[in-house]
Each structure stands twice: as structure tokens, then as C-alpha cells.
Amino acid sequence: MKRTLLAVLGAISLSACAQAPDADAGTSAKAPVVASPMVPAAPEPAEGTPDALALKAVRTLSPNLQPEHIGAAPLPGFREVIVGGQIVYVSDDGRYMFLPGQGGALYDAVAERNLSEDSLAGLRRDLLKTIPASERIVFAPAEPKYTVTVFTDVECGYCRRLHSEIAEYNKQGIAIEYLAFPRMGIGSEDYNKMVSVWCASDRKQALTDAKAEKSVPERDCKNTVTMQYNIGQRAGLTGTPMILTEDGVQVGGYVPAEALRQTLDKLAASKAEAAPAPAANAAAAGGV
Known part of the structure; x- marks a missing residue:
């Protein structure tokens, strides 16, 4: 699950031939996504708040992830987290992560299961x-x-x-x-x-x-x-x-x-x- 999610956030390329067919295969791994020095990271939210739970869920992928934004989402019951230019919606209880960029993939951060992948499998x-x-x-x-x-x-x-x-x-x-x-x-x-x-x-x-x-x-x-x-x-x-x-x-x-x-x-x-x-x-x- 973590490998797939990190790929979504731009940290790892799993199918590079889709985007760069002539790319050097040795360049498939990239550094973990962190906030750009030109874009300040979002401030640490107060413990126990929905924003803090959302941040905790995202950091199950990598403790180095530094979102540029955490705030209210247009989807009721979810917070919006932006990491490396990618949007992740996290449920207010911090359990579910919804990634629009993956065709609407839904992840259970507690069970560490890709619920969409279970159906697709x-x-x-x-x-x-x-x-x-x-x-x-x-x-x-x-x-x-x-x-x-x-x-x-x-x-x-x-x-x-x-x-x-x-x-x-x-x-x-x-x-x-x-x-x-x-x-x-x-x-x-x-x-x-x-x-x-x-x-x-x-x-x-x-x-x-x-x-x-x-x-x-x-x-x-x-x-x-x-x-x-x-x-x-x-x-x-x-x-x-x-x-x-x-x-x-x-x-x-x-x-x-x-x-x-x-x-x-x-x-x-x-x-x-x-x-x-x-x-x-x-x-x-x-x-x-």
C-alpha cells in the first residue's frame, strides 16, 4: 500500500514506461516528497484535531512528508491535504484516504489496505x-x-x-x-x-x-x-x-x-x- 501511495505522491515511479518510454531505468526511484523550500510547509495542527489526524494518516506513508496545506475539504467529513502538488482527502477520523489522482482510489490507513485495489483485484x-x-x-x-x-x-x-x-x-x-x-x-x-x-x-x-x-x-x-x-x-x-x-x-x-x-x-x-x-x-x- 505505501509503495502505491508514495507513487501517487510522486516519490516512486512504478510504471515509468507509461510516461517516459526511453528513460533510463536506473532513475525510477526518487527522493521522498518534502515541501519545496520555496513553498513553506503547513504549520503543525493542534493534537487531536481533524487536521492533526489527517497529517498523521499521510505520514504513515513516510515521516518526511511535509504537506503544503491542510484544511477543510469540499467533501463533507474529510480534510484536504496537499503534498508535492497532489491532493489527498482524509476522513476526519484519520482512517480513510481518498486520492482523486488515482481514479478515486480509497485507502484504509489503519488496516493499511487499498480498498479500491481489493475490488479491482x-x-x-x-x-x-x-x-x-x-x-x-x-x-x-x-x-x-x-x-x-x-x-x-x-x-x-x-x-x-x-x-x-x-x-x-x-x-x-x-x-x-x-x-x-x-x-x-x-x-x-x-x-x-x-x-x-x-x-x-x-x-x-x-x-x-x-x-x-x-x-x-x-x-x-x-x-x-x-x-x-x-x-x-x-x-x-x-x-x-x-x-x-x-x-x-x-x-x-x-x-x-x-x-x-x-x-x-x-x-x-x-x-x-x-x-x-x-x-x-x-x-x-x-x-x-
């Missing part, structure tokens, strides 16, 4: 099921611990970086199932390249060659590239790469292999904790 999971396994380009270890779906593009710098480290993801026990998302749109040169990849006799090699800027023979055939692109849009994809868990949860754009494994471990642990305890068997319950 179920939709994404169902959408992914409509794509046949035979239409995915899979790079997997012998016995994967986790499997993630990655919407990818052959022209995206971050997509290329992720693929150049595919052996590290597999070493971490992560299987990568690629789906096509030609970010330049259907009918573009980018789209035609991805059709050639999906029509190749050896898709894995063709995808690797395309991402390494090697020539891939032009091919055409009955394919699902358009279908995959449309599903990516319906799943809320705005940039590539987009990494989704088997449950449909978005875990970022480019994420290094070790960090992705840690994230997947945490999600698995949280899911296990949330699962209901198994019912006791008859003997344990006093049965015969």
Missing part, C-alpha cells in the same frame, strides 16, 4: 482467466513458489530491464507469465512487432530477441495480441510493465527480483493470517 483475476495458458509466454523455474502475470511491451525500457533479469526472478522461485500490451496501440509498429513475436515458432526466443533490439522476422497469424491488449486496458493498465499476482493484485511495474519475492512473501503471509482457522475435527471437538 477480483476483476483482474477473472479477466486473466479468459486468456488461454497457451497464449502466455512463460519463463519459469522447475518448481516455482509464485507465478505472476506481467503485461509487457517490446519497446519499453523497464520491460527490457525486467526481462534481462529473468534468470534472477526464476532463481527467486518466481515464474513470469508474459502477456502482450503494445503501449503504442493496435496497428502501430510496436503492435506489429508483438504480433511477430506471438506468431513465432519459438516465442520465448523471439521475445528475448525483440527486447534485446534484435531483428525478429515479420510474421502474421491468428493471434490474441489484440485480446490481451484490450484485457490490459480493462484491468486498469496505464503503463508497462504491470505485474499482477495470481489473486489479481498489482505489485508494481519494474520491481527487482529480490524485492518482488519479499513482496510476494508478505502478501502470502497476510493472506494466510486472514484465512479462517480450519474447523476442528470431530475427535478434537469431543466427538466419538
